Every structure is written in structure tokens, then in C-alpha cells.
Amino acid sequence: MxxxxxxxxxxxxxxxxxxxxxxxxxxxxxxxxxxxxxxxxxxxxxxxxxxxxxxxxxxxxxxxxxxxxxxxxxxxxxxxxxxxxxxxxxxxxxxxxxxxxxxxxxxxxxxxxxxxxxxxxxxxxxxxxxxxxxxxxxxxxxxxxxxxxxxxxxxxPFYNHPDYIRTLGNSIAETLKDVDYEHLLFSYHGVPERHIRKSDVTKSHCKIDGSCCQTPSTAHQFCYRHQCFETTRLTAEYLGLKPNTYSVSFQSRLGFDPWLKPYTDRTIERFGKQGMKKLAIVTPAFVSDCLETLEEIAMEGEEIFHEVGGKEFKVVPCLNDxxxxxxxxxxxxxxxxxxxxxxx
The missing domain is CATH 3.40.50.1400 (Rossmann fold)
Structure with missing residues (x-):
């Protein structure tokens, strides 16, 4: 063939x-x-x-x-x-x-x-x-x-593949090499919470609470939320990030149904209001820069951060080419x- x-x-x-x-x-x-x-x-x-x-x-x-x-x-x-x-x-x-x-x-x-x-x-x-x-x-x-x-x-899905984690980690390290930042936010594209439950092959595991994504289950094979958190955990481990210096959020929600939380725009706003001055952000759900990274994050996100007192806002490019x-x-x-x- x-x-x-x-x-x-x-x-x-x-x-x-x-x-x-x-x-x-x-x-x-x-x-x-x-x-x-x-x-x-x-x-x-x-x-x-x-x-x-x-x-x-x-x-x-x-x-x-x-x-x-x-x-x-x-x-x-x-x-x-x-x-x-x-x-x-x-x-x-x-x-x-x-x-x-x-x-x-x-x-x-x-x-x-x-x-x-x-x-x-x-x-x-x-x-x-x-x-x-x-x-x-x-x-x-x-x-x-x-x-x-x-x-x-x-x-x-290659969210946990060592080659992908290494490449993502290296791109973050290279972009932030000379950047003084207080926190690294991993922003993933959001989905409605019901999508997570619909994709649960066990029909019972996904509670979207504080523990289900960390509890081993066959549901993780198709669980977007688990895979986002796992990408973050493995990348942070690869980069040697300290606890509380990074976190996860979800962007691009549509409509009024509950979507995965926390929301990126509100997280950026909260950080600024809490006094954070230097924020870095990476978008690992995308391998190519697009409207959601170039406009929603790099433009709207930075504007939100500055409006609430933030000073420096650095976006890590997608892996692209x-x-x-x-x-x-x-x-x-x-x-x-x-x-x-x-x-x-």
C-alpha cells in the first residue's frame, strides 16, 4: 500500500x-x-x-x-x-x-x-x-x-508525549529566557462542561471537581480537561517550575452554559487586581497561532491586564513551524x- x-x-x-x-x-x-x-x-x-x-x-x-x-x-x-x-x-x-x-x-x-x-x-x-x-x-x-x-x-492525542512536552517546554524556556515574570498562565481553549461528561466512556468518572482529573481512570483517554491539566503538569515538571508560579485557565467561552473554569479573562483580571505586575501566558491547546492567541490573548488579554494595573504581559508563541x-x-x-x- x-x-x-x-x-x-x-x-x-x-x-x-x-x-x-x-x-x-x-x-x-x-x-x-x-x-x-x-x-x-x-x-x-x-x-x-x-x-x-x-x-x-x-x-x-x-x-x-x-x-x-x-x-x-x-x-x-x-x-x-x-x-x-x-x-x-x-x-x-x-x-x-x-x-x-x-x-x-x-x-x-x-x-x-x-x-x-x-x-x-x-x-x-x-x-x-x-x-x-x-x-x-x-x-x-x-x-x-x-x-x-x-x-x-x-x-x-499527544498531550503527554515526551517529544511534545520537551518541544513545548523548550519553546517556553526560549521565549521567557530574558523575561522577568511572576506567574506563567497556561490558557487552554474552553469547552462546555457537558462535553467533558459526554466524552466520559465510564459515564460516571467525570465530576469536574478537584479530584477526578487526578484520579486514574479510562475516562482520561477522552477527557479534555484531564489532558490539559496533564500537559501543564508535565511541562511544569520539565521546566522545573515551583508550585504556585503557574496555573491553568480556559478561554473563548460562548453562550451562557457552564464552561470549564477558571476563565482566562477573569483570571488575568484577578491577577492584576491582586497586584501582579508581570504575567506570562502560553496557549498549549493550539499548535498554530490564530485569532484566539493573537487577538484574544495577545491583544485583549494584555489590555485587560493593563487596565487593572498590570505592567508586563508576555505571550509565548505557539509551536507553529x-x-x-x-x-x-x-x-x-x-x-x-x-x-x-x-x-x-
């Missing part, structure tokens, strides 16, 4: 035009694994309310971070793909779960090169319904409908291509 890799990231509007943003948001928010309510309720919420109010505001946010080459997330993903392509022996295609290039186009590009065994590579360290799961479900639907002779293998990261992913792919297990 001929092997190839499909790397999949979140996606981006084609431009900062509100029409393109509206189309992108519509595809994203109508996904039943993003807003997991009955179709009629999701349609009412998304098409009846959100898409009539949010695209203009989101377009303005994208305009703040847009590059000459296009969307930062797309450009950085393409650079990562090119770097891996130069370091591996198998075809590499890139797709986005929402927007373009889409997953069907990515699979078609591999199919056209004679590939019939595909390594699906969701570019998310931690598993979540709204990220990894939705990619795998759609890819399987497309395979059944358009590429029935293709075989899929999936890269598992960092040379060490390119080499790690290239090695994982070559190991798969030569039948060596990828798992941690």
Missing part, C-alpha cells in the same frame, strides 16, 4: 470580509460537535441570532491579526506542512476542518498521488469532541462515500511509515 499523511487544523475564513467570516462561522457553529444541541435549536441559535450579529465583530478581530499572506493559522500550517514535506519520505497534504482547503480536498490530493493508506493527523495535542472527534467523524464519512479503498490510521517541532512531527510520520508505533 502507498502511504500518505493528512494533517488537519481548525481552519479560517478565506478573508476578513464579513461575508467570508459569516460563511466560516456558519460551517463551524453548525457542527453538532461544537454546539451540541438539537438541530432545530442549533439552527435557531446560529442562523437566527449569531450569524446576524457576530460576523461583523469577528471580521474586525480578524482584520487586526491578518497577514499580507493571508490568515496566520493557514500560513503557519502551510509552513509546517512544507517543513515536514522536506523531512519525510511520504506525501503530506494539509486540510482544515472548516473552510478551505477542506478534508475532502486533502484526501483527494493524496488519492491523486496514489495514496491508499492515510495517517490522519489532527493538529490538536488534547482530545475534544469539537476538535479531534469532529475531524475523525467527517473523515470517515468522506472515506465511506468517496474513498472506500482508503485505509485510515489516526495519530492519538518551529524547527524542533517540524523535526518531531517528521520523525513521528517516518516511524509510522516504517511501522514503528507513534503512541507515547
Amino acid at each position: 502507498s502511504k500518505g499523511v493528512l494533517m488537519v487544523n481548525l481552519g479560517s475564513p478565506d478573508s476578513t470580509d464579513p461575508k467570508d467570516v459569516k460563511r466560516y462561522l456558519g460551517e463551524f457553529l453548525m457542527d453538532e460537535r461544537v454546539i451540541d444541541v438539537p438541530y432545530w435549536a442549533r439552527t435557531l441559535l446560529v442562523k437566527g441570532i449569531i450569524l446576524n450579529t457576530r460576523p461583523k465583530k469577528s471580521a474586525e478581530a480578524y482584520q487586526k491579526i491578518w497577514w499580507e499572506e493571508g490568515s496566520p493559522l493557514i500560513v503557519l500550517s502551510e509552513r509546517l506542512q512544507e517543513g515536514i514535506d522536506d523531512n519525510t519520505s511520504v506525501p503530506i497534504a494539509l486540510a482544515m476542518r472548516y473552510g478551505t482547503p477542506n478534508i475532502k480536498q486533502g484526501l483527494q490530493a493524496l488519492h491523486d498521488q496514489g495514496v491508499d493508506e492515510v495517517l490522519l493527523f489532527p493538529l490538536y495535542p488534547q482530545f475534544a469532541m469539537a476538535t479531534t472527534e469532529t475531524i475523525l467523524v467527517l473523515a470517515e464519512e468522506l472515506r465511506n462515500e468517496h474513498f472506500p479503498d482508503m485505509k485510515f490510521t489516526t495519530v492519538p 518551529r524547527d524542533e517541532w517540524v523535526k518531531v512531527l517528521s520523525r513521528w510520520i517516518d516511524e509510522w511509515a516504517h511501522q514503528t508505533p507513534v503512541e507515547a
Whole structure:
């Protein structure tokens, strides 16, 4: 069989035009694994309310971070793909779960090169319904409908893989080498609490309290919250961080349902009000810088911190196309291509 890799990231509007943003948001928010309510309720919420109010505001946010080459997330993903392509022996295609290039186009590009065994590579360290799961479900639907002779293998969540922890740790250490900071905040993308419970294969373990994420369970295989805390614990251990000098928060909540806490914006505000003057922040749920890191954290987060008395606010870039990261992913792919297990 001929092997190839499909790397999949979140996606981006084609431009900062509100029409393109509206189309992108519509595809994203109508996904039943993003807003997991009955179709009629999701349609009412998304098409009846959100898409009539949010695209203009989101377009303005994208305009703040847009590059000459296009969307930062797309450009950085393409650079990562090119770097891996130069370091591996198998075809590499890139797709986005929402927007373009889409997953069907990515699979078609591999199919056209004679590939019939595909390594699906969701570019998310931690598993979540709204990220990894939705990619795998759609890819399987497309395979059944358009590429029935293709075989899929999936890269598992790599939140605790030693190579990932080392690369993340090194990127933090390098960025903060000459930075005097009081606290390092690990900010992860938030999800509704009900997503954690829905992903609980035991149907009883996830209480979202102070202990369930630290108590061993098969539920952790699909528990986004546990995996975020574990990424933080392992990275702090790698960096030798002292207790109380780092913490976890969750950003980008939507709507009024309970989402994972503590919330990043309120945490930043609380730190400033408590007298903290120098804060550093890293976003390990993302491997590519995007709207949520470049605008929500690096711009809005810094503004919040300064408004409540904070002075210095340092954001650690995502791994992006960092040379060490390119080499790690290239090695994982070559190991798969030569039948060596990828798992941690």
C-alpha cells in the first residue's frame, strides 16, 4: 500500500470580509460537535441570532491579526506542512476542518498521488469532541462515500508525549529566557462542561471537581480537561517550575452554559487586581497561532491586564513551524511509515 499523511487544523475564513467570516462561522457553529444541541435549536441559535450579529465583530478581530499572506493559522500550517514535506519520505497534504482547503480536498490530493493508506493527523495535542472527534467523524464519512479503498490510521492525542512536552517546554524556556515574570498562565481553549461528561466512556468518572482529573481512570483517554491539566503538569515538571508560579485557565467561552473554569479573562483580571505586575501566558491547546492567541490573548488579554494595573504581559508563541517541532512531527510520520508505533 502507498502511504500518505493528512494533517488537519481548525481552519479560517478565506478573508476578513464579513461575508467570508459569516460563511466560516456558519460551517463551524453548525457542527453538532461544537454546539451540541438539537438541530432545530442549533439552527435557531446560529442562523437566527449569531450569524446576524457576530460576523461583523469577528471580521474586525480578524482584520487586526491578518497577514499580507493571508490568515496566520493557514500560513503557519502551510509552513509546517512544507517543513515536514522536506523531512519525510511520504506525501503530506494539509486540510482544515472548516473552510478551505477542506478534508475532502486533502484526501483527494493524496488519492491523486496514489495514496491508499492515510495517517490522519489532527493538529490538536488534547482530545475534544469539537476538535479531534469532529475531524475523525467527517473523515470517515468522506472515506465511506468517496474513498472506500482508503485505509485510515489516526495519530492519538499527544498531550503527554515526551517529544511534545520537551518541544513545548523548550519553546517556553526560549521565549521567557530574558523575561522577568511572576506567574506563567497556561490558557487552554474552553469547552462546555457537558462535553467533558459526554466524552466520559465510564459515564460516571467525570465530576469536574478537584479530584477526578487526578484520579486514574479510562475516562482520561477522552477527557479534555484531564489532558490539559496533564500537559501543564508535565511541562511544569520539565521546566522545573515551583508550585504556585503557574496555573491553568480556559478561554473563548460562548453562550451562557457552564464552561470549564477558571476563565482566562477573569483570571488575568484577578491577577492584576491582586497586584501582579508581570504575567506570562502560553496557549498549549493550539499548535498554530490564530485569532484566539493573537487577538484574544495577545491583544485583549494584555489590555485587560493593563487596565487593572498590570505592567508586563508576555505571550509565548505557539509551536507553529518551529524547527524542533517540524523535526518531531517528521520523525513521528517516518516511524509510522516504517511501522514503528507513534503512541507515547
